[in-house]
Amino acid sequence: KGPVSVKELAALIGIKPFQLIHHLMEMNIFASMTQLLDEGVIQGVCQRLGITIQTDKKERHAPVHTAPLGKPKAQAPPPQPLSNIKSRAPVVTFMGHVDHGKTSLLDAIRQTKVAAGEAGGITQHIGAYTVVKDGRSITFIDTPGHEAFTAMRARGASITDIVVLVVAADDGVMPQTIEAINHARNAKVPIIVAINKIDLPGANPLRVKSQLQEIGLVPEEYGGDTIFCEVSAIKKIGIDNLLDMILLQAEILELKANYEGNAKARVIESQIEKGRGPTATVIVQSGRLKVGDIVLCGIYYGKVRALIDDTGKNIKEAFPSMPVKVLGLNGAPLPGEELVVEKDEKKVKEIVQERIEALKKDREASLTPKVTLENIFQA
Ligand code: GTP
Numbered sequence: 001k002g003p004v005s006v007k008e009l010a011a012l013i014g015i016k017p018f019q020l021i022h023h024l025m026e027m028n029i030f031a032s033m034t035q036l037l038d039e040g041v042i043q044g045v046c047q048r049l050g051i052t053i054q055t056d057k058k059e060r061h062a063p064v065h066t067a068p069l070g071k072p073k074a075q076a077p078p079p080q081p082l083s084n085i086k087s088r089a090p091v092v093t094f095m096g097h098v099d100h101g102k103t104s105l106l107d108a109i110r111q112t113k114v115a116a117g118e119a120g121g122i123t124q125h126i127g128a129y130t131v132v133k134d135g136r137s138i139t140f141i142d143t144p145g146h147e148a149f150t151a152m153r154a155r156g157a158s159i160t161d162i163v164v165l166v167v168a169a170d171d172g173v174m175p176q177t178i179e180a181i182n183h184a185r186n187a188k189v190p191i192i193v194a195i196n197k198i199d200l201p202g203a204n205p206l207r208v209k210s211q212l213q214e215i216g217l218v219p220e221e222y223g224g225d226t227i228f229c230e231v232s233a234i235k236k237i238g239i240d241n242l243l244d245m246i247l248l249q250a251e252i253l254e255l256k257a258n259y260e261g262n263a264k265a266r267v268i269e270s271q272i273e274k275g276r277g278p279t280a281t282v283i284v285q286s287g288r289l290k291v292g293d294i295v296l297c298g299i300y301y302g303k304v305r306a307l308i309d310d311t312g313k314n315i316k317e318a319f320p321s322m323p324v325k326v327l328g329l330n331g332a333p334l335p336g337e338e339l340v341v342e343k344d345e346k347k348v349k350e351i352v353q354e355r356i357e358a359l360k361k362d363r364e365a366s367l368t369p370k371v372t373l374e375n376i377f378q379a
């Protein structure tokens with residue numbers, strides 16, 4: 001039998017591949033799921049994990065277990081019917097300079113053709129989609145790179161668990177690249193760098209790495225802790241590895257949410273749609289959002305008339321990290337606004353009324369010129 005891959009070794013020692021990759025990373029070994037590990041590395045990682053291995057001379061690289069097999073598995077916890085905290089999918093936002101390939105990369109991941117269908121190829125809004133890789137879900141948000149959309153990107157960063165910073169290998173670090181890094185840092189969100197367009201003759205991934213290193217994103221191979229992936233959205237190179245790295249990062253973040261109870265969600269975009277009225281695309285953050293729920297969102301409210309998933313299908317309920325379009329609000333809420341479920345319709349109307357009053361006051365205050373010592377003589 002030949003050498004053992006990361007996936008196989010993880011199965012042998014009873015941990016998840018991503019945990020193994022993480023341990024390897026801490027040993028400065030940057031391995032992918034399918035990478036073959038040599039004996040020294042296997043010995044090293046097993047030592048770290050406190051596992052004794054025997055190497056069978058005839059089966060040269062296959063490690064054979066002797067007890068104990070890693071950490072003893074924790075005793076099954078007593079049943080906790082009240083706890084519905086479960087792991088949830090990471091919410092990942094693609095950010096970067098205009099035309100560096102965010103939408104194309106998302107297309108390559110979804111194997112669809114969104115970028116080609118966009119007006120002028122510029123992303124006009126934030127799309128959100130869920131993708132399943134090896135049985136695990138990832139929710140992706142696409143943001144526009146155009147300067148006019150700073151606020152949208154800031155919101156993208158704050159709704160997200162991981163930012164994938166897309167940098168074109170031929171173009172390098174540009175103003176919106178820096179801006180995206182700042183948004184991610186402000187929101188304290190980890191960054192994975194995707195160097196895109198490596199298929200182009202002018203591609204220079206090394207230059208991108210050194211540019212990013214200068215601003216504090218140091219690749220692991222240079223002793224830093226930022227994951228860099230080299231990809232081509234068009235030639236579909238490195239896409240699987242990028243997804244693995246996202247899942248690895250997500251694993252480290254240990255993202256969890258309550259899957260029961262009244263939902264809380266964040267608006268990522270809203271529209272008034274012909275035949276549908278106001279719609280809001282939200283990402284559920286906790287609880288379960290159901291058709292028929294009474295929801296409150298900013299200064300709007302309503303009974304959820306329909307929920308539409310990212311494939312356009314009507315669904316009855318939505319769970320944490322799912323993007324879903326909500327129909328039934330009496331207006332289009334602002335992106336970034338929180339949507340909550342509230343059983344008591346009377347209370348909802350009161351809260352909305354209060355918010356509208358507060359807004360009116362704000363507006364009047366900003367319209368009434370303030371007389372101050374500074375401006376009193378300026379009239
Ligand atoms: P905005 O949403 O406008 O900020 O742009 P974007 O970052 O979403 O870029 P988009 O995916 O629209 O791609 C911009 C252009 O780059 C398109 O013409 C793509 O075909 C091209 N492109 C994207 N990825 C690659 C790649 O890997 N290789 C090559 N050669 N071209 C690419």
Ligand code: MG
Pocket residue numbers: 102103104121122123142143144145
């Ligand atoms: Mg785009």
